[in-house]
Amino acid sequence: EFHVGDAYKLPLSDESIDLSICQTLLMHLDEPAKGIKEMQRVTKKGGRVIAIEPNYASLSFFDTSYEAMGLSLEEKTKLWRWDRILALGKRKLGRGDNDIGLRMPYLFHESGLRVLDVRCLDRVFYLVPPYEGHELELKHLLLPPDEVVKHLDLRSEFLAGGGTEKEWEEYLRVMMTAYEIQRKQVEAKTFVSAIFQAAVVTVAEKV
Template sequence: MAKTGPSDPSRDQTRINVKAFEQIDEAANVQDYIRILDVFDSLDGIQRLKKAAIDRCRIRPGLSVLDNGCGIGLETIRLARLVAPSGKVTGLDYSLKFLDEARRRASRLELPATYQQGDAQQLPFSSRTFDVSRSERLFPYLIDPKQALTELIRVTKPGGFVSLIEPDFETVTINLSDRGLVRKVLHFDCDHHTKNGWIGRELPRLFKSCGLIDVAVEADVVVFEPAGFSPYFVEIGRAAAQNQVITAQELTGWEEEIRQLLAANELFATISYFMVAGKVREG
């Protein structure tokens, strides 16, 4: 990620705010978000949960799969390789800019994957279209998560599977020394920067209330890549200061300690993610 200095995120022109994902096409720095999606996708905890979802949903050649909220198509491509040659994966996203990037990356791969624009809460597909429907890092930004899950179930065939991989933003940690300051900033971020900051912990109940059966849950602690995600932590500190949750002096301390820990290769931050999968009732 482009930086004025590799150890000084407080002067970094890169600005990562998760709230921007709600209307990413309006962001001036879409390329920064594309890069952070690549970085996040490579993290070990996320990859473990992706594999768990694939195993639980029994992804195999010949299946039809919906990748809802596909972003730049990273998982769409992986799934297409698994269902090839006779299956098909459809990547859906609301962002036209993300879809352009997804199509660019897939253009030379000759995989059974297509992309289209659409609303996760009103899916543009007939009922019982897919063998498997999945979403990842989408539900924190939706107005009505239950409606979105209901739609995923609707477009999935009886006996098919639905899976989600989602975070719980109140589980974010960072190893700064002022515990009170950390709590103020992180709680503000959880409560104000996404519509559904607790969605991770709510998924098992949501799956059962929507009628899915054989619901399975797996969790993993995702360790952030320090350099790539330090702009996110700087940004949430600035947002807390702008909303008078912390003082200007506290913001200075927040940014300075991030800079020092990053320069010393000691910055450590995590978030908990949850994979939940369920089966659509037959009959």
């Protein structure tokens, strides 16, 4: 049986289910603690509350395409720093939290839940080569940076996260350079990537 509802106001009565579980939901909420409270409300005492949420920080640190592009340590360090600035800005603007998986044990504890287990699931988004079967991912990868920036409104997130206008201009230049390198490598079928992102599974009990 399926219901469509508000994550902040589930169409279920108090303490009516044995298990509540969400996956990549809390990362998109501007008030994740409120969403957790609602999961807690509908779960019976002694029942389980489980969240599977990402840690995108791992994605920026383990992006093997950086190696394939031949970036220097200084260039990679800048990209990592800018990625963290964007993540912080997104969170400050209430647009979600890409790294919320790491905070889930704390958020569950603050909600009054008893944390029972925390596990990390490793995940490779896509492994290239082979190229077959990854056409959609490669198409997304080759979106021009200016289209991505405009669609996601990254500039406001960058500045909200503590970045400067000068750094933003440098970020755009580096991203355009990386885009051109990747585009040529994909067309020549020399592009290699195993983009990795960890997901954190947090299991708690309602007491």
